[in-house]
Amino acid sequence: MKSDRLTIAGRSHPSRLIVGTGKYPGFEVMRRAIEASGASIVTVAVRRVDLSRRGGESLLDHIDTKQVTLLPNTAGCYTAEEAIRTARLAREAGLSELIKLEVIGDERTLFPDNEGLLQATRVLVKEGFTVLPYTNDDLVVARRLRDAGAAAVMPLAAPIGSGLGIQNAVNLGLILDEIRDIPVIVDAGVGTASDAAVVMEMGADGVLMNTGIAGAVDPIKMARAMRLAVEAGRLAAEAGRIPKKLHASTSSPIEGLLR
Amino acid sequence: MTIVLNGEPHEFPPGASVLALLEAIGLAPGRVAVEVNGRIARREGFARALLRENDRVEVVHFVGGG
Numbered sequence: 001m002k003s004d005r006l007t008i009a010g011r012s013h014p015s016r017l018i019v020g021t022g023k024y025p026g027f028e029v030m031r032r033a034i035e036a037s038g039a040s041i042v043t044v045a046v047r048r049v050d051l052s053r054r055g056g057e058s059l060l061d062h063i064d065t066k067q068v069t070l071l072p073n074t075a076g077c078y079t080a081e082e083a084i085r086t087a088r089l090a091r092e093a094g095l096s097e098l099i100k101l102e103v104i105g106d107e108r109t110l111f112p113d114n115e116g117l118l119q120a121t122r123v124l125v126k127e128g129f130t131v132l133p134y135t136n137d138d139l140v141v142a143r144r145l146r147d148a149g150a151a152a153v154m155p156l157a158a159p160i161g162s163g164l165g166i167q168n169a170v171n172l173g174l175i176l177d178e179i180r181d182i183p184v185i186v187d188a189g190v191g192t193a194s195d196a197a198v199v200m201e202m203g204a205d206g207v208l209m210n211t212g213i214a215g216a217v218d219p220i221k222m223a224r225a226m227r228l229a230v231e232a233g234r235l236a237a238e239a240g241r242i243p244k245k246l247h248a249s250t251s252s253p254i255e256g257l258l259r
Numbered sequence: 260m261t262i263v264l265n266g267e268p269h270e271f272p273p274g275a276s277v278l279a280l281l282e283a284i285g286l287a288p289g290r291v292a293v294e295v296n297g298r299i300a301r302r303e304g305f306a307r308a309l310l311r312e313n314d315r316v317e318v319v320h321f322v323g324g325g
Binding site: 023 | 264265266267284285286290291292293294297299301302317318319320321322323324325
Protein backbone atom coordinates (compact mmCIF):
# COMPACT_ATOMS: atom_id res chain seq x y z
CA MET A 1 0.00 0.00 0.00
CA LYS A 2 1.30 3.39 -0.91
CA SER A 3 -0.44 6.25 0.81
CA ASP A 4 0.13 9.24 -1.36
CA ARG A 5 -0.42 8.18 -4.94
CA LEU A 6 -3.27 6.78 -7.00
CA THR A 7 -2.24 4.75 -10.02
CA ILE A 8 -4.73 4.38 -12.87
CA ALA A 9 -3.76 2.43 -15.98
CA GLY A 10 -0.08 2.75 -15.17
CA ARG A 11 -0.21 6.48 -14.57
CA SER A 12 0.44 7.70 -11.06
CA HIS A 13 -1.47 10.67 -9.64
CA PRO A 14 -0.37 12.60 -6.54
CA SER A 15 -3.79 12.61 -4.83
CA ARG A 16 -6.38 9.96 -4.06
CA LEU A 17 -9.14 12.53 -4.17
CA ILE A 18 -10.90 13.26 -7.47
CA VAL A 19 -13.20 16.28 -7.51
CA GLY A 20 -15.94 17.51 -9.79
CA THR A 21 -16.32 20.96 -11.29
CA GLY A 22 -20.12 21.23 -11.30
CA LYS A 23 -22.53 23.19 -9.12
CA TYR A 24 -20.09 25.86 -7.93
CA PRO A 25 -21.40 29.37 -7.33
CA GLY A 26 -18.67 30.68 -9.64
CA PHE A 27 -15.41 29.83 -11.35
CA GLU A 28 -13.23 31.55 -8.75
CA VAL A 29 -14.67 29.51 -5.87
CA MET A 30 -14.26 26.38 -7.99
CA ARG A 31 -10.64 27.19 -8.76
CA ARG A 32 -9.80 27.78 -5.11
CA ALA A 33 -11.70 24.68 -3.99
CA ILE A 34 -9.81 22.48 -6.46
CA GLU A 35 -6.59 23.96 -5.17
CA ALA A 36 -7.57 23.38 -1.52
CA SER A 37 -8.63 19.79 -2.27
CA GLY A 38 -5.18 18.94 -3.60
CA ALA A 39 -6.93 16.87 -6.27
CA SER A 40 -4.86 15.97 -9.29
CA ILE A 41 -7.79 14.70 -11.36
CA VAL A 42 -10.93 16.77 -11.93
CA THR A 43 -14.08 15.72 -13.73
CA VAL A 44 -15.78 17.76 -16.43
CA ALA A 45 -18.93 17.29 -18.52
CA VAL A 46 -19.33 17.52 -22.29
CA ARG A 47 -22.09 19.81 -23.52
CA ARG A 48 -23.12 21.76 -26.59
CA VAL A 49 -21.52 25.18 -26.84
CA ASP A 50 -24.21 27.76 -26.06
CA LEU A 51 -24.15 29.90 -29.19
CA SER A 52 -26.29 32.62 -27.60
CA ARG A 53 -23.59 33.33 -25.00
CA ARG A 54 -20.53 33.99 -27.06
CA GLY A 55 -17.36 35.38 -25.60
CA GLY A 56 -18.28 34.35 -22.05
CA GLU A 57 -15.82 32.78 -19.66
CA SER A 58 -14.97 29.18 -20.30
CA LEU A 59 -14.37 26.47 -17.69
CA LEU A 60 -10.89 25.78 -18.98
CA ASP A 61 -9.87 29.39 -18.34
CA HIS A 62 -10.07 28.46 -14.65
CA ILE A 63 -8.44 25.03 -14.58
CA ASP A 64 -4.68 24.71 -14.79
CA THR A 65 -4.42 21.66 -17.01
CA LYS A 66 -0.68 21.55 -16.38
CA GLN A 67 -1.44 20.85 -12.71
CA VAL A 68 -4.52 18.64 -12.97
CA THR A 69 -5.70 15.91 -15.31
CA LEU A 70 -9.14 16.34 -16.85
CA LEU A 71 -11.52 13.40 -16.51
CA PRO A 72 -14.48 13.99 -18.84
CA ASN A 73 -17.72 12.21 -17.96
CA THR A 74 -20.69 10.93 -19.91
CA ALA A 75 -23.19 12.26 -17.37
CA GLY A 76 -26.73 12.52 -18.67
CA CYS A 77 -26.36 9.58 -21.06
CA TYR A 78 -29.08 6.95 -20.80
CA THR A 79 -27.89 4.51 -23.46
CA ALA A 80 -24.57 2.91 -24.34
CA GLU A 81 -24.74 4.63 -27.75
CA GLU A 82 -25.12 8.11 -26.22
CA ALA A 83 -22.28 7.44 -23.79
CA ILE A 84 -19.97 6.15 -26.53
CA ARG A 85 -20.74 9.19 -28.69
CA THR A 86 -20.06 11.54 -25.79
CA ALA A 87 -16.81 9.72 -24.94
CA ARG A 88 -15.56 10.10 -28.51
CA LEU A 89 -16.33 13.82 -28.47
CA ALA A 90 -14.63 14.16 -25.08
CA ARG A 91 -11.50 12.50 -26.40
CA GLU A 92 -11.45 14.91 -29.31
CA ALA A 93 -12.01 17.95 -27.10
CA GLY A 94 -9.50 16.96 -24.42
CA LEU A 95 -7.01 14.90 -26.41
CA SER A 96 -6.95 12.23 -23.71
CA GLU A 97 -8.21 8.66 -23.48
CA LEU A 98 -9.54 9.02 -19.92
CA ILE A 99 -13.29 8.76 -19.56
CA LYS A 100 -15.58 8.55 -16.56
CA LEU A 101 -18.28 6.36 -18.03
CA GLU A 102 -21.83 6.90 -16.88
CA VAL A 103 -24.80 5.13 -18.39
CA ILE A 104 -27.77 6.10 -16.29
CA GLY A 105 -30.76 3.81 -15.94
CA ASP A 106 -33.12 5.77 -13.75
CA GLU A 107 -33.84 9.46 -13.51
CA ARG A 108 -34.76 9.74 -9.83
CA THR A 109 -31.94 7.69 -8.37
CA LEU A 110 -29.41 8.17 -11.18
CA PHE A 111 -28.51 4.53 -10.67
CA PRO A 112 -26.43 3.05 -13.47
CA ASP A 113 -27.81 0.85 -16.22
CA ASN A 114 -25.59 -2.20 -15.76
CA GLU A 115 -26.23 -3.65 -19.18
CA GLY A 116 -25.54 -0.40 -21.05
CA LEU A 117 -22.52 0.28 -18.86
CA LEU A 118 -20.92 -3.06 -19.68
CA GLN A 119 -21.71 -2.71 -23.36
CA ALA A 120 -20.20 0.79 -23.55
CA THR A 121 -17.16 -0.30 -21.52
CA ARG A 122 -16.39 -3.09 -23.98
CA VAL A 123 -16.67 -0.79 -27.01
CA LEU A 124 -14.62 2.03 -25.51
CA VAL A 125 -11.87 -0.26 -24.20
CA LYS A 126 -11.57 -1.66 -27.71
CA GLU A 127 -11.22 1.90 -29.03
CA GLY A 128 -8.32 2.54 -26.67
CA PHE A 129 -10.08 4.51 -23.94
CA THR A 130 -9.08 4.31 -20.29
CA VAL A 131 -12.54 3.59 -18.94
CA LEU A 132 -13.52 4.46 -15.37
CA PRO A 133 -17.12 3.31 -14.99
CA TYR A 134 -19.47 4.74 -12.38
CA THR A 135 -21.23 1.62 -11.18
CA ASN A 136 -23.62 0.47 -8.51
CA ASP A 137 -22.37 -1.47 -5.50
CA ASP A 138 -22.77 -4.88 -7.10
CA LEU A 139 -19.71 -7.13 -6.88
CA VAL A 140 -20.77 -9.21 -9.87
CA VAL A 141 -21.06 -6.12 -12.07
CA ALA A 142 -17.75 -4.80 -10.76
CA ARG A 143 -16.11 -8.10 -11.66
CA ARG A 144 -17.59 -7.98 -15.18
CA LEU A 145 -16.44 -4.39 -15.68
CA ARG A 146 -12.93 -5.37 -14.66
CA ASP A 147 -13.01 -8.36 -16.98
CA ALA A 148 -14.22 -6.08 -19.79
CA GLY A 149 -11.06 -4.02 -19.38
CA ALA A 150 -12.14 -1.14 -17.14
CA ALA A 151 -9.14 0.70 -15.67
CA ALA A 152 -10.94 1.13 -12.32
CA VAL A 153 -14.39 0.56 -10.89
CA MET A 154 -16.23 3.42 -9.24
CA PRO A 155 -19.09 2.16 -7.08
CA LEU A 156 -21.50 4.57 -5.46
CA ALA A 157 -21.87 4.88 -1.69
CA ALA A 158 -25.30 6.53 -2.01
CA PRO A 159 -27.18 8.27 -4.86
CA ILE A 160 -25.32 11.04 -6.73
CA GLY A 161 -25.63 14.38 -5.00
CA SER A 162 -27.58 12.93 -2.04
CA GLY A 163 -24.91 13.49 0.60
CA LEU A 164 -26.29 10.48 2.46
CA GLY A 165 -22.88 9.03 3.27
CA ILE A 166 -22.12 5.33 3.10
CA GLN A 167 -25.39 3.44 2.79
CA ASN A 168 -23.89 0.18 1.60
CA ALA A 169 -20.85 -0.63 3.71
CA VAL A 170 -21.24 -4.38 3.28
CA ASN A 171 -21.57 -4.23 -0.51
CA LEU A 172 -18.66 -1.80 -0.84
CA GLY A 173 -16.65 -4.03 1.50
CA LEU A 174 -17.28 -7.05 -0.73
CA ILE A 175 -16.07 -5.13 -3.80
CA LEU A 176 -13.02 -3.80 -1.96
CA ASP A 177 -12.21 -7.29 -0.72
CA GLU A 178 -12.26 -8.87 -4.15
CA ILE A 179 -11.28 -6.24 -6.71
CA ARG A 180 -7.58 -5.84 -5.96
CA ASP A 181 -5.95 -5.63 -9.38
CA ILE A 182 -7.52 -2.31 -10.46
CA PRO A 183 -8.37 0.69 -8.27
CA VAL A 184 -11.75 0.90 -6.55
CA ILE A 185 -12.77 4.54 -6.35
CA VAL A 186 -15.90 5.34 -4.37
CA ASP A 187 -17.93 7.75 -6.48
CA ALA A 188 -21.05 9.49 -5.18
CA GLY A 189 -22.76 9.81 -1.84
CA VAL A 190 -20.07 11.51 0.24
CA GLY A 191 -21.69 14.22 2.36
CA THR A 192 -18.95 15.26 4.74
CA ALA A 193 -15.33 14.58 5.62
CA SER A 194 -15.96 11.56 7.86
CA ASP A 195 -17.66 9.74 4.97
CA ALA A 196 -14.52 10.14 2.89
CA ALA A 197 -12.32 9.00 5.77
CA VAL A 198 -14.46 5.91 6.36
CA VAL A 199 -14.36 4.70 2.74
CA MET A 200 -10.60 5.18 2.68
CA GLU A 201 -10.29 3.26 5.98
CA MET A 202 -12.31 0.50 4.36
CA GLY A 203 -9.57 0.19 1.76
CA ALA A 204 -10.82 2.27 -1.17
CA ASP A 205 -8.06 3.45 -3.50
CA GLY A 206 -9.70 6.80 -4.00
CA VAL A 207 -12.83 8.90 -3.63
CA LEU A 208 -14.62 11.00 -6.23
CA MET A 209 -16.95 13.76 -5.13
CA ASN A 210 -18.55 16.92 -6.41
CA THR A 211 -21.63 18.07 -4.51
CA GLY A 212 -20.08 17.28 -1.11
CA ILE A 213 -17.63 20.11 -1.75
CA ALA A 214 -19.40 22.39 -4.24
CA GLY A 215 -22.63 22.39 -2.24
CA ALA A 216 -21.04 23.10 1.15
CA VAL A 217 -21.61 26.50 2.76
CA ASP A 218 -17.86 27.11 2.41
CA PRO A 219 -16.68 24.93 -0.49
CA ILE A 220 -13.03 25.92 -0.10
CA LYS A 221 -12.93 24.93 3.55
CA MET A 222 -14.79 21.69 2.81
CA ALA A 223 -12.34 20.92 0.01
CA ARG A 224 -9.50 21.10 2.50
CA ALA A 225 -11.47 18.96 4.98
CA MET A 226 -11.94 16.32 2.28
CA ARG A 227 -8.27 16.39 1.42
CA LEU A 228 -7.32 15.78 5.04
CA ALA A 229 -10.03 13.12 5.45
CA VAL A 230 -8.86 11.16 2.43
CA GLU A 231 -5.26 11.33 3.64
CA ALA A 232 -6.23 10.41 7.21
CA GLY A 233 -8.41 7.51 6.09
CA ARG A 234 -5.72 6.15 3.83
CA LEU A 235 -3.06 6.39 6.53
CA ALA A 236 -5.36 4.64 9.03
CA ALA A 237 -6.03 1.85 6.53
CA GLU A 238 -2.30 1.35 6.08
CA ALA A 239 -1.56 1.64 9.79
CA GLY A 240 -4.00 -1.13 10.69
CA ARG A 241 -6.65 -0.41 13.28
CA ILE A 242 -6.84 -2.16 16.66
CA PRO A 243 -9.35 -4.99 17.07
CA LYS A 244 -12.69 -4.02 18.60
CA LYS A 245 -13.25 -5.42 22.11
CA LEU A 246 -16.34 -5.45 24.26
CA HIS A 247 -14.64 -4.47 27.53
CA ALA A 248 -12.11 -1.89 28.61
CA SER A 249 -8.39 -2.55 28.82
CA THR A 250 -6.26 -0.16 30.83
CA SER A 251 -3.92 2.17 29.04
CA SER A 252 -1.89 2.92 32.21
CA PRO A 253 0.07 0.26 34.12
CA ILE A 254 -1.51 -1.51 37.10
CA GLU A 255 1.92 -1.97 38.77
CA GLY A 256 3.09 0.73 41.14
CA LEU A 257 -0.38 1.96 42.04
CA LEU A 258 -0.57 3.71 45.44
CA ARG A 259 -2.34 1.44 47.94
CA MET B 260 -26.60 27.31 -47.30
CA THR B 261 -28.38 26.16 -44.18
CA ILE B 262 -26.49 24.17 -41.56
CA VAL B 263 -28.15 22.69 -38.49
CA LEU B 264 -25.74 23.80 -35.80
CA ASN B 265 -26.34 22.45 -32.27
CA GLY B 266 -29.92 21.75 -33.23
CA GLU B 267 -30.71 25.18 -34.74
CA PRO B 268 -30.64 26.21 -38.43
CA HIS B 269 -27.91 28.74 -39.31
CA GLU B 270 -26.94 30.35 -42.62
CA PHE B 271 -23.33 30.06 -43.80
CA PRO B 272 -21.66 30.76 -47.14
CA PRO B 273 -21.67 27.72 -49.43
CA GLY B 274 -18.60 25.52 -49.10
CA ALA B 275 -17.61 26.86 -45.67
CA SER B 276 -15.19 24.64 -43.77
CA VAL B 277 -15.56 23.55 -40.17
CA LEU B 278 -12.75 25.95 -39.32
CA ALA B 279 -14.56 28.85 -41.04
CA LEU B 280 -17.72 27.96 -39.12
CA LEU B 281 -15.89 28.00 -35.80
CA GLU B 282 -14.30 31.34 -36.66
CA ALA B 283 -17.69 32.75 -37.68
CA ILE B 284 -19.17 31.85 -34.30
CA GLY B 285 -16.10 33.03 -32.43
CA LEU B 286 -14.76 29.76 -31.06
CA ALA B 287 -11.14 28.74 -30.68
CA PRO B 288 -10.70 25.38 -32.42
CA GLY B 289 -8.39 24.12 -29.66
CA ARG B 290 -11.07 23.71 -27.01
CA VAL B 291 -14.01 22.21 -28.84
CA ALA B 292 -14.95 18.95 -30.46
CA VAL B 293 -17.00 18.85 -33.63
CA GLU B 294 -19.27 16.21 -35.04
CA VAL B 295 -20.66 16.43 -38.59
CA ASN B 296 -23.63 14.19 -39.36
CA GLY B 297 -22.79 11.97 -36.41
CA ARG B 298 -19.10 11.55 -37.24
CA ILE B 299 -16.22 13.19 -35.41
CA ALA B 300 -14.37 15.86 -37.40
CA ARG B 301 -10.72 15.66 -36.42
CA ARG B 302 -9.18 18.92 -35.28
CA GLU B 303 -6.27 18.75 -37.69
CA GLY B 304 -8.77 18.41 -40.56
CA PHE B 305 -11.05 21.36 -39.63
CA ALA B 306 -9.77 23.53 -42.49
CA ARG B 307 -10.28 20.80 -45.07
CA ALA B 308 -13.66 19.56 -43.83
CA LEU B 309 -16.15 21.35 -46.08
CA LEU B 310 -19.76 21.62 -45.04
CA ARG B 311 -22.78 21.00 -47.22
CA GLU B 312 -26.38 22.09 -47.23
CA ASN B 313 -28.36 20.57 -44.34
CA ASP B 314 -25.31 19.14 -42.58
CA ARG B 315 -25.95 18.53 -38.89
CA VAL B 316 -23.07 19.95 -36.93
CA GLU B 317 -22.53 19.58 -33.19
CA VAL B 318 -19.96 21.73 -31.42
CA VAL B 319 -19.29 20.71 -27.83
CA HIS B 320 -16.91 21.76 -25.09
CA PHE B 321 -16.18 21.00 -21.45
CA VAL B 322 -18.41 22.47 -18.75
CA GLY B 323 -18.53 21.94 -15.00
CA GLY B 324 -19.65 18.45 -14.02
CA GLY B 325 -19.12 15.65 -11.55
